[in-house]
């Protein structure tokens with residue numbers, strides 16, 4: 001050992017401190033994206049590099065170590081804590097179907113695969129598809145020796161210790177003579193009620209909440225501290241076998257009962273169906289019943305009952321042929337319109353929101369749904385007391401899709417449309433469309449009429465003479481200001497943790513915050529005087545606001561709430577200009593030159609920057625040290641540029657074994673290539689995986705260079 005052991009530890013410079021703060025914020029943000037939203041922005045490798053750099057800095061400067069650093073807490077770079085294990089039999093996924101026709105096609109395919117007559121029925125088992133985390137439980141000589149996550153299907157993480165906390169997993173099972181190994185596969189889930197309790201407790205404690213029970217189950221199984229896992233009431237249902245030398249029953253239905261006899265929890269919600277017709281009838285029943293279970297489900301799994309037939313049908317590289325998932329339709333539910341609330345948005349648009357009797361929809365209780373705008377309200381013709389159908393599509397906020405006219409009683413009352421802004425009382429305006437816009441709509445109407453492509457909603461929209469929005473034009477309207485702050489702090493923008501709508505309203509009511517700039521003046525002492533703040537939560541909020549100062553430029557530009565600048569335009573702008581300074585000095589021409597930025601967006605940006613109060617806001621933010629991190633993609637792109645890809649246009653088709661489409665696309669783009677959807681004369685390279693079809697034929701016809709997966713991987717240097 002050297003003398004260094006006794007030397008005082010080195011002191012970190014300001015730059016070291018800033019770097020550590022930046023790394024922590026970034027890692028937390030990626031954790032949230034990965035664990036809470038299941039929408040990671042960076043690859044595992046890039047994430048690991050951030051964690052490694054932070055660990056190195058913390059190791060070098062003990063003064064910078066912190067008990068709450070993401071390097072010390074589970075859920076942050078700690079997956080390395082689990083050993084990786086190979087699955088003896090790969091854990092495949094399941095093909096999806098969405099309707100009765102697709103189920104019938106699958107049934108017919110099975111019959112062909114098995115060489116059966118077209119009208120011989122096949123027996124199926126219908127199970128609930130649990131929205132949880134797939135695991136494999138391995139028993140050797142009757143003892144539970146290994147529990148693993150699915151991982152990439154061939155290797156997963158060894159989470160045996162965490163699975164030991166689930167009481168319903170048997171520790172030992174009976175072993176028939178001559179047998180040695182049994183692997184049982186199942187789904188770990190977080191029961192809904194327990195999930196809601198835990199999330200409520202986390203919210204009170206100022207901790208991050210989980211987006212849904214599946215994320216909570218996944219996050220919990222990844223914890224390194226088994227004691228915390230033990231406090232969470234995870235549960236499991238088993239449904240399949242992996243490696244096994246046990247004599248198994250000849251049918252899947254029998255197998256499930258056999259698992260139960262061995263002491264495993266199989267789901268009692270299972271049904272043996274004599275034919276695909278019975279399966280389809282079961283899907284109809286479950287569309288209604290699915291919300292009555294104590295856990296989340298996103299569909300059903302239909303399985304060929306005879307296990308010898310399962311084996312005969314075999315598997316593709318991804319999924320067994322003898323099973324399909326039937327996905328439930330996008331959630332719809334019926335409720336009643338109680339009142340209409342008018343919401344003032346950050347651009348001054350005043351929009352109607354339906355307040356309804358609470359109803360279960362896609363796993364949550366909803367009582368508000370958007371009615372979009374005045375046009376939509378008029379089109380729907382909704383009246384107070386009406387029965388409404390609400391739907392949760394891809395969006396988080398449910399929307400009203402129609403009124404159930406047949407349930408009208410005659411007692412329904414018209415909805416009052418406000419004349420004054422519900423927040424500031426200013427007179428609301430509804431702008432007439434200008435002549436150009438009216439002409440454009442008339443042309444579109446004619447075109448669609450000719451093409452016989454006109455539904456009622458589109459016709460209604462194209463025949464309006466005014467903007468669909470009511471507008472509050474008072475720039476000082478407090479509701480607009482609140483909405484702007486909310487937008488700025490939102491996850492997708494500056495991601496200020498702990499600064500949601502309620503807190504913002506609280507801060508505004510206390511007179512502490514009137515605009516974005518005020519956020520950076522907030523002090524812990526001020527927060528401590530407000531209800532609901534304790535020392536820790538006050539400190540956390542001030543720190544979270546401070547952390548936001550170095551968010552990536554794209555988030556900042558989106559967060560400003562410039563009209564027409566959505567997330568993707570903000571990203572395009574950040575990529576093109578790199579830094580805030582260069583964005584701020586851009587001319588309208590330079591803006592227009594950015595790919596993806598059109599006239600409306602460019603004009604809106606110049607307009608925003610021409611306004612004195614916006615200029616002042618930007619200056620004030622910068623005085624406070626808000627310095628968005630420059631966009632690095634420009635520099636990265638330069639570093640990865642590769643002549644085999646750079647400037648060339650690619651089309652992907654067929655199935656790739658080694659990576660997903662999205663990953664392949666990212667690899668190409670990283671190297672300077674572009675990926676489009678269809679083959680044309682402009683295509684330079686077609687990457688054709690297994691079972692490529694019409695695109696390959698077209699490429700061959702056009703003489704486009706074609707790479708198989710091997711050639712593609714070689715070009716990537718793999």
Ligand code: IVH
Nearest residue numbers: 092093094127128129130134187239240301
């Ligand atoms: S059978 C080849 N049965 O859904 C995989 N899977 O989206 C055999 N899942 O990876 C799985 N409930 O994790 C089966 N009753 C059930 C299921 C189920 C949930 C999961 C499983 C699978 C995923 C596919």
